[in-house]
Every structure is written in C-alpha cells, then in structure tokens.
Amino acid sequence: MSTTLLLVQVLNGLQLGVLLFLVAAGLTLVFGVMDVINLAHGVQYMLGAYLMVTATALTGSFWLGLPLALVAALVLGLVLERLVIRPLYGRDHLEQVLATFGVILFVNEGVKMVWGAAPLAIPMPDALSGSIRLMDGLNYTVYRLALLGAGLLVAGGLYLLVTRTRSGMLLRAGASNAPMVSALGVDIGALFAKVFAFGAMLAAFAGAMAGPILSVEPGMGDGLLILAFVVIVIGGIGSIRGAFVAALLVGLIDTLGRSFLTDLLKLVLPPSDATQVGPALASMSVYLLMACVLFFRPRGLFPAPA
C-alpha cells in the first residue's frame, strides 16, 4: 500500500462525500425546518438527472441544460409541495413516510413510462472532460474535480444563506418556532413551500451533476436516499454544517473501508476468510459509524438548537 494510493483514495472519499452532501443538504433543511420526513427526496435527485438528460438533449449543451433542468425541478418541487406535502404539515411522521413513499413508487414508474426502463447517460461537458494523471495508470477527470468544487461552493453558499441573509434568519426562526414566526406576520406556508422547492432543486442539482459519471436509471435515488439519511442523522438533523461534516466522514469511511479493510484483515486472518469478511464489514462501516455517533451523541454531531 503506497502513499500515493492512500492519497488517491482520500480524494475519492472526499468526492463521494461531497456528492452525498449535495443530496443530504436539501433533506436536512426540509426535515429540520419543516419537520417533514421526505422519503421522496431520492426521486427528486433522480428527476434532476432525468430532466438534465432531456434538457441537454434539447439545448445540445451542458451549460444551457443545467439551469433549465434546475428550473424545471424547482417547479416540480413546488407542485409536489402543493399536492402532497402541504396537507402533511403537523401530521404524524408515519403518515408523512407513507405518503412520500407513495410518491417514490409513483415517480419511479412514471419515469419509466416517460423515459423508458433502460439506463440513460448525460454527456460530459467538453471543457471538463480532460483528465489529470494522478498515479501510474490512473487518470482523474477534471469533471470530478469540478464536482468537488461545485459541492464546496454550494456548501459555502448555503452557509452564507442561512447565517447572513434575511431568508436564512426566517428559516432558522421557522425551524425553532413556526407559530411565533407566523404570529409576527410572516407567511409561513409560503416560506415552507420555498424551502421545500429549494431542497428539491438541490437534490436535482446533485442528480444532474452526478449524471455524467453515474448511470441515469429508474430507482437511482433510492440507495442514495438511505445514505443521505445516515448522513443527516450523524450530522444532527436540521444542521447544514453537520450534514457537511458527516457527508465527508461517511464518504471517507466508506471509500477507505472498501479499499483497505480486506488488506488489513489479511494481516490477522487467513486470506480466504479476509476476502469473505472484508467486503461485508466494509459495507457495514458507515452504519457502525452511525451507531457509534448515536451512542455518544444521540442528537448527532452538530445538533440544531431546539
């Protein structure tokens, strides 16, 4: 195991973490501010990717397609909020889970009817398709670095939005005491609708950005949704900062576990046992991390003020 390989794997881990953060940020906002468990967040990620497929095909350009797809996702987010989420405010979490789970089934089948069941692809923009040689025989596409940059920019932007702007102030106020904000003359319904649509757009952004390296297919958001929930639970529900730290942590642990755990186990176990145990343990590693965090800090690493 060389130092270069270790560094490459750390970079890979950070990159997976940033992708997870893009998905988890919207989820934690909606959960933290509106107290709505939105299982449909995964399909919003998927819709983002599919809208991007259509938008890039229509405009013939990644850069024109991206804003188009984001606007479409924003509009769809508003529609979903009006139709499904609004009647669920203040209701039991179980009812929210049931309703948004229904949305998953509905949208997954809908996507298959509109775009077909076969996986699709988003072409990588030419400007970012070059690559850098990281180590002997391994290239790293500029696009992946751009993805890393985009994720960090979104993280910074969200931080400024939440802590420095009037909307951010309302958002934090709404999270801690919605009836009081409403009593002060703020239209809390409109605020919630905006937060939800914004969250949907963030998820769509993640989907659109992941499209060139991942396959666009029905159900692509379902697996990621579970990881996103792990991230927000570790980070502390409602905390953007927590989501960011937790996402990087999960990305790193997952990647490093996959790369080195089997080799490490070979030092103490016979090789055939190590190849059995290693992958199983690696796929459990993020959940073990979550269990540990919950044991010592039941409200997550950075709990949002109650």
Next chain:
Amino acid sequence: MVWGRDLRRAGLAAALGVMLPTGIVLPLGTAMADPVKVGLVSTLSGPSAVLGQHMRDGFLLAVKEMGGKLGGQETEVIVVDDELKPDVAVQKVKGLLDRDKVDFVAGVVFSNVMGAVVKPVTGNETFLISGNAGPSTIAGAGCSPFFFSASYQNDQNHEVLGQYAQQKGFKKVVLMAPNYQAGKDAIAGFKRHYKGEVVEEMYTQLGQLDFSAELAKIAAAKPDAFFTFMPGGMGVNLVKQYRQAGLADTIPFLSAFTVDETTLPATGDAALGFYSGAPWAPNLDVPANKAFVAAFEKEYGYIPALYAAQGYDAAKLIDSAIKATGGKLSDKEAVRAALKKADFTSVRGNFKFNTNQFPIQDFYLVKVGKRPDGKVETMVDEKVFSNYGDVYAAKCEMK
C-alpha cells in the same frame, strides 16, 4: 399490445373465411379450436425491467412472425410480470397453471425467480422453457424432464472469459463482482479455466454507484486483464468510470452481463473495445439471425440483446414441438421427445440439447464496436468454445 390486435384480426379473417362459402353466420368463438396457451414470465418492473422487456419483445416477435400461431395452432400468450420477487412470481405462476391452464411456461430472467417457480411448474407436469436463467441446481442434480433451457447455464458466460484469458496467456488478473451469490458464482466460473495468478479479488456492495476506490486499486495492481460481472446500472457506472480513469487504454476489460445491448445505450462510446462472453451477438453470421435482428429493430426500434434472442428461440422451440406432435399436447412424453430434438433454426446457429436439457452450443468472445450507422453493439470477436455443454450435466441423472 400490438400482437394481440393482430391476433384478433387474424381470427376474424379466419372466421370470415369459414362463413362466406356457406353463408352461415357462426359466433366467432366456435370457429376456432381451443388455442395453445403460453405463460410468459418476465421481469417488467423495477430497475431491471429492461432485461425482461428484451425477452418479452423477442418472444412476441417470433409469435407475430408466425401469424400469431405456434406450431400452426392459434396461440394465446399471457405475459406476467414477476417484479423480480420470487414470492410474486410463484403466485402469478400458480395463476397461470390453475386458472389459465397454460400448456407451457416460458421466460424468467433471474435465477432467484427461476429457483422459486421451477418446482410449482414442473411438479404440475407443465413444460418450463427458460429464456435466460440457468442456475447450477437445475442443470445438475435438480434437473427435471419438464425443464428445458433455451439459454445457457449461468457459469458458461464467465467461463468464456476465463478460457480466453488463459489462451491469451494473461499472467495476472484482477477480478471484481458484487458481494452476493451470483457474483461469487461469476468469479468461480472465471477461475474454472483460468490458471494464472489472481492478484486481487474484490467484492463490492450490491448497488454500488461509485467505483473510484476499486479503480485506484486496479491501477495500482497493474494486471494484464480485468474481469468483472457487474449487471445493470452498476455496470453502466463501472464502464463509464473505467473509461474516464484511463484504464480502458491499458488494461483489457473482460466482462459478462455487463456490456450488452441493454446497457450500451447508456454507456455509448465509453464501452468501445470492451469484451464480453456470450453464445450470441447481434452480428453473429447466421442467416436466421440476420433476419431476426432486422425484424426486431424494425418492430421495436432498438437493437436486441441476448435476452431477446433467447426469447425468440424459446418461442421457436415451442413452435417446433407443437408442430411435431400435431398439437396433441396432452401426450407429455411425445412433447418432451419433440422438444429434445430442438428441431428449429436457432438464431445462434448450432443448438442441440444435452442430457440435462440445457443447450450444447458455441460461445464467443464479443467486443463492443460501432456499426456503420453509428450505433454501438457487441460484435463477435472470436469463437472460444465449440459445441460446449455445461459441467453440471454429469450430475443430472436423466438420460
């Protein structure tokens, strides 16, 4: 469904033909004998629906080309979706057997579904014609006189790559598969004929999206070749990322069920030059295959994959058996003997049945290439096995 409409039209025409000379108007139903009923079980929902779609379309194309008939008899094909859930499949198959009283059950994409339905169908003394799944249990000790495979035995496609790596003299390879039974079978299948050094054997999480950690390990290991079994969307991700990481230019990508016509629309040019093992490819130089591929593309507007070819062959196989028995399907021994002859023109060319009623056929190394019209498909590169049966047939007690 298009064929259904055509079938009715054909039925109407036949009825009119009976009516006109005599001038007697008969109710439609009495003009026709009891139709042959075939239950087609396929996976048509969920992320793997595209595989089932290929198989269904292939099967229905064959029926349509024969005028909605199998063996010259009016045929009703009842398509059911197994949802890739063994329990759902069993329920629907029981419906086919008890309610619809089908004469044949055909199809089944996935081995876990096959494992669940094989007993209910063969136990009912109904013929089960696999359009894809070929688990080792049914090929070996659990073989049944009522089970026929129109596809292959699961290990064989992996064996093709292992044999090829051995022939090519690749000294060290890296293997990778998802961490579940089919993944482990794939690795075992590859190793059956490969005698070189396996420097790294990686098992990934089922449904994994990002392979950058694994790709870095492959680059560090510098093998002569890389073999993987990564079906569906996982494969699409892997192929794109393998290309983007620059490994495609230095380390040959050998695979099974990873690059084919179900995933190529998504990977596109990224998969060019990647290898796979299969008993068939769209450009296989057999007259029946040329006609099949052309008709399929005209009918459905996409390039057929192996699943479509096998679905097509399954329908032709059933057709041959009904023809040979003159439609007397109650005589099970006669139907079985007729099926065993495999007296049909396979799109795969060589095709006959082994003692375990799995095919003996040729296997090819196929390579992703570009057709003159710019579309990508798998193309035959070289024949790796001729008249190849599976290793489990010896364990089957049927003669």
